[in-house]
Amino acid sequence: MGAVVGTLTMQTKQRQPSRDKVDDDLEMTMVCHRPEGLDQLEAQTNFSKRELQVLYRGFKNECPSGVVNEETFKQIYSQFFPHGDASTYAHYLFNAFDSAHTGSIKFEDFVTALSILLRGSTREKLQWTFNLYDINRDGYINKEEMTDIVRAIYDMMGKYTYPVLKTDAPKQHVDTFFQKMDKNRDGVVTLDEFILSCQEDENIMRSLQLFENVI
Amino acid sequence: MAAGVATWLPFARAAAVGWLPLAKKTMPKPPVDKKSRNDEILIVNVSGLRFQTWKNTLDRYPDTLLGSSEKEFFYNEDTQEYFFDRDPEMFRHILNFYRTGKLHYPRQECIQAFDEELAFYGIVPDIIGDCCMEEYRDRKKENQERLSEDTEAEMATDTPLPPNSTPRERLWRAFENPHTSTMALVFYYVTGFFIAVSVIANVVETVPCRPIKGSVKDLPCGEKYSVAFFCLDTACVLIFTFEYLMRLFAAPNRCKFMRSVMSVIDVVAIMPYYIGLVMPENEDVSGAFVTLRVFRVFRIFKFSRHSQGLRILGYTLKSCASELGFLLFSLTMAIIIFATVMFYAEKGTKGTNFTSIPAAFWYTIVTMTTLGYGDMVPNTIAGKIFGSICSLSGVLVIALPVPVIVSNFSRIYHQNQRADKMRAQQKVRLARIRLAKKGTTNAFLRYKEEGGLQDHDSDSAALCLKNRSSFEHQHHHLLHCLEKTTNHEFTDELTYSEMCMTESVGYRTSRSTSLSSQQAVSSSCCPRRAKRRAIRLANSTVSVSRGSVQELDTLQVQKSSIGPQSRSSLNARTEDLKLNCEQRDYTAAIISIPTPPANTPDESLPPSPAVPGILRNSRTTSYTQEAVKISSL
Numbered sequence: 044m045g046a047v048v049g050t051l052t053m054q055t056k057q058r059q060p061s062r063d064k065v066d067d068d069l070e071m072t073m074v075c076h077r078p079e080g081l082d083q084l085e086a087q088t089n090f091s092k093r094e095l096q097v098l099y100r101g102f103k104n105e106c107p108s109g110v111v112n113e114e115t116f117k118q119i120y121s122q123f124f125p126h127g128d129a130s131t132y133a134h135y136l137f138n139a140f141d142s143a144h145t146g147s148i149k150f151e152d153f154v155t156a157l158s159i160l161l162r163g164s165t166r167e168k169l170q171w172t173f174n175l176y177d178i179n180r181d182g183y184i185n186k187e188e189m190t191d192i193v194r195a196i197y198d199m200m201g202k203y204t205y206p207v208l209k210t211d212a213p214k215q216h217v218d219t220f221f222q223k224m225d226k227n228r229d230g231v232v233t234l235d236e237f238i239l240s241c242q243e244d245e246n247i248m249r250s251l252q253l254f255e256n257v258i
Numbered sequence: 259m260a261a262g263v264a265t266w267l268p269f270a271r272a273a274a275v276g277w278l279p280l281a282k283k284t285m286p287k288p289p290v291d292k293k294s295r296n297d298e299i300l301i302v303n304v305s306g307l308r309f310q311t312w313k314n315t316l317d318r319y320p321d322t323l324l325g326s327s328e329k330e331f332f333y334n335e336d337t338q339e340y341f342f343d344r345d346p347e348m349f350r351h352i353l354n355f356y357r358t359g360k361l362h363y364p365r366q367e368c369i370q371a372f373d374e375e376l377a378f379y380g381i382v383p384d385i386i387g388d389c390c391m392e393e394y395r396d397r398k399k400e401n402q403e404r405l406s407e408d409t410e411a412e413m414a415t416d417t418p419l420p421p422n423s424t425p426r427e428r429l430w431r432a433f434e435n436p437h438t439s440t441m442a443l444v445f446y447y448v449t450g451f452f453i454a455v456s457v458i459a460n461v462v463e464t465v466p467c468r469p470i471k472g473s474v475k476d477l478p479c480g481e482k483y484s485v486a487f488f489c490l491d492t493a494c495v496l497i498f499t500f501e502y503l504m505r506l507f508a509a510p511n512r513c514k515f516m517r518s519v520m521s522v523i524d525v526v527a528i529m530p531y532y533i534g535l536v537m538p539e540n541e542d543v544s545g546a547f548v549t550l551r552v553f554r555v556f557r558i559f560k561f562s563r564h565s566q567g568l569r570i571l572g573y574t575l576k577s578c579a580s581e582l583g584f585l586l587f588s589l590t591m592a593i594i595i596f597a598t599v600m601f602y603a604e605k606g607t608k609g610t611n612f613t614s615i616p617a618a619f620w621y622t623i624v625t626m627t628t629l630g631y632g633d634m635v636p637n638t639i640a641g642k643i644f645g646s647i648c649s650l651s652g653v654l655v656i657a658l659p660v661p662v663i664v665s666n667f668s669r670i671y672h673q674n675q676r677a678d679k680m681r682a683q684q685k686v687r688l689a690r691i692r693l694a695k696k697g698t699t700n701a702f703l704r705y706k707e708e709g710g711l712q713d714h715d716s717d718s719a720a721l722c723l724k725n726r727s728s729f730e731h732q733h734h735h736l737l738h739c740l741e742k743t744t745n746h747e748f749t750d751e752l753t754y755s756e757m758c759m760t761e762s763v764g765y766r767t768s769r770s771t772s773l774s775s776q777q778a779v780s781s782s783c784c785p786r787r788a789k790r791r792a793i794r795l796a797n798s799t800v801s802v803s804r805g806s807v808q809e810l811d812t813l814q815v816q817k818s819s820i821g822p823q824s825r826s827s828l829n830a831r832t833e834d835l836k837l838n839c840e841q842r843d844y845t846a847a848i849i850s851i852p853t854p855p856a857n858t859p860d861e862s863l864p865p866s867p868a869v870p871g872i873l874r875n876s877r878t879t880s881y882t883q884e885a886v887k888i889s890s891l
Contacts, residue, residue: 138275160272160273169279175276195523253287254272256288
């Protein structure tokens with residue numbers, strides 16, 4: 044009798060009823076954001092229409108909803124740095140991109156930041172960098188903020204480096220930085236100090252031109 | 259890296275500006291991008307269905323056909339598009355891979371077709387997305403199993419024996435595939451018969467027969483006719499022993515054979531008899547001996563060599579070992595639990611059958627399998643409640659692994675059926691292929707017959723020749739070139755076998771085939787004969803011994819030994835002249851007549867007054883030796 048029941052159950056299994064309960068699970072918030080018109084963006088940024096088109100197509104392909112949240116941002120950025128942990132630095136980057144602090148990056152934010160980084164003047168670039176370092180947006184970079192940033196960068200390197208990373212390497216790095224940047228030795232770096240110090244450094248000026256041809 | 263990551267790379271590089279003030283060393287130079295930055299739309303035409311995509315999309319995967327410069331081979335200048343003569347439905351999936359980075363497997367497509375498309379476009383199947391990977395793998399495995407089964411089936415049964423196999427190999431083959439030879443078949447049926455006889459004898463000898471005179475009690479037949487049964491048993495055991503020893507002798511790998519299941523069954527089937535012979539008529543020992551006789555029932559398993567269904571069943575059980583193990587384990591657990599419960603529930607009752615937990619095992623098993631003999635029943639209410647729970651859970655526990663076993667059996671059974679169907683199909687297919695091959699050879703022969711080989715001008719050419727396709731013309735030309743190269747001509751089987759027969763005494767009767775009437779074959783310096791009959795030699799001492807066709811089958815060419823072949827000596831030389839009309843062993847000239855192109859060593863033949871003909875040779879494969887002519891009248 045057990046065998047009979049068994050065979051019967053097997054028969055029903057073969058029919059394979061596919062009644063998935065999709066309704067309950069698909070409560071995804073379908074947020075969709077559309078950017079401003081192409082002309083407006085062209086006016087606001089230093090990109091041509093074509094470049095904006097290429098950028099948007101890539102952006103839309105990756106984020107069909109039109110916005111990038113921090114998780115996705117971190118994931119994307121981490122893919123470029125498989126050796127170490129890029130999430131901390133990505134977090135700071137995200138905040139730098141998300142100038143309006145909405146919690147998500149829209150295409151306009153994306154393109155604005157790229158415009159500054161790739162097509163902006165030296166001063167604009169340095170200002171953007173200062174904003175990146177200034178985590179709490181108070182206009183000053185203090186040692187703790189800098190240490191966080193530097194540590195985040197070193198985290199991206201991962202464990203296996205040559206020479207072996209010492210634990211106080213970030214701290215040393217920050218000390219060097221402050222020695223160079225902090226002119227009046229008050230323990231914080233202001234925007235003007237930062238820009239001035241960078242303009243005095245040949246290497247930095249030269250390397251700012253490196254990323255012009257990225258797009 | 260995924261497709262989308264490539265899109266974000268510019269952004270990641272731009273964000274590197276943030277590192278610059280901190281940099282300890284100078285930054286390296288960026289790579290120079292030579293390609294033009296402007297993105298363009300490419301048109302890909304797949305069998306008429308036009309797909310359009312950005313060039314960047316295809317460039318995401320540079321190690322595939324579409325992403326590399328290989329696609330330039332398919333570029334059509336006139337229409338400015340890439341044309342592929344492939345399946346457009348499949349191409350949709352391929353292109354989606356470029357777009358989304360995930361390759362999906364379309365379930366309704368054949369797995370082999372899909373694999374071929376992937377191979378063509380240079381895409382490795384490992385990147386199939388997780389959603390489709392399982393299905394893909396399952397179907398691929400199924401397909402591979404099927405293919406390997408087919409090749410196994412092909413190789414196993416129907417391959418002809420290699421010509422020089424030892425008697426031992428032949429014997430083994432006869433045992434494994436009884437339908438190959440009559441003797442094997444006879445032996446197969448005889449053993450089957452004796453197995454049946456032995457089993458029936460075992461059964462019948464326990465049936466009570468009428469008692470012998472003077473006694474009251476019923477005797478089992480085994481004791482009444484003990485001598486007869488003993489003789490029967492002896493005969494069967496002798497046959498089985500003989501069979502086992504023969505198999506052991508013939509087995510290519512004796513150790514492996516001795517460990518195989520069937521041989522173990524054979525041994526177990528015949529051992530009790532020998533042990534019984536050896537053992538003394540001691541009362542104590544014979545009790546154990548009786549137990550041994552139980553093993554005689556194993557002879558029935560010998561039937562599995564004769565029945566495929568039994569083998570399938572055995573194979574199913576073996577392949578479902580894990581499910582069976584699970585079933586057993588869960589049953590054991592349930593039995594122990596319920597037996598304990600029932601024992602303690604029924605402990606108080608007077609005169610209960612549940613004397614101990616092991617005693618309660620019997621009740622539990624009988625209840626769980628829903629047998630319910632009724633020899634043990636609970637009396638207390640608690641006992642009855644637990645008893646009902648026991649029977650309900652028994653149904654469930656047994657019903658769980660059974661579908662798995664059933665589906666396994668069904669799958670294996672269908673596989674077997676499919677193997678049989680495949681074999682039948684193979685035969686039909688091979689016959690068709692042979693027919694087609696014969697068709698093409700016949701086509702060429704007909705072509706020659708109709709004068710296709712002559713240099714004809716367009717007016718006089720036969721109409722039927724004109725109707726042939728250019729492919730046929732070129733093919734026939736190729737075959738003709740081969741004929742010229744080897745200086746032999748193609749004939750058909752019939753003609754060839756006739757040729758073999760008429761050459762029994764070494765005369766090469768120049769039988770021109772009934773098919774051709776060449777006049778213009780100019781490479782041979784001897785004109786062809788127009789006559790189509792076999793020409794007897796002038797001496798007419800030749801008697802074409804038709805009866806010696808048998809000998810002809812074993813004749814082989816001995817080229818070097820063909821010495822001066824005067825006609826008179828030809829008669830005496832029949833043994834030397836070996837002509838093998840089989841496929842591979844080659845037929846060659848027997849008689850050579852000195853003619854300019856011929857360069858046989860034996861030039862001592864007197865020039866014949868006859869019109870030399872040309873030896874036709876139906877196997878012109880790699881024979882580039884001398885042209886052979888025959889003198890005949």
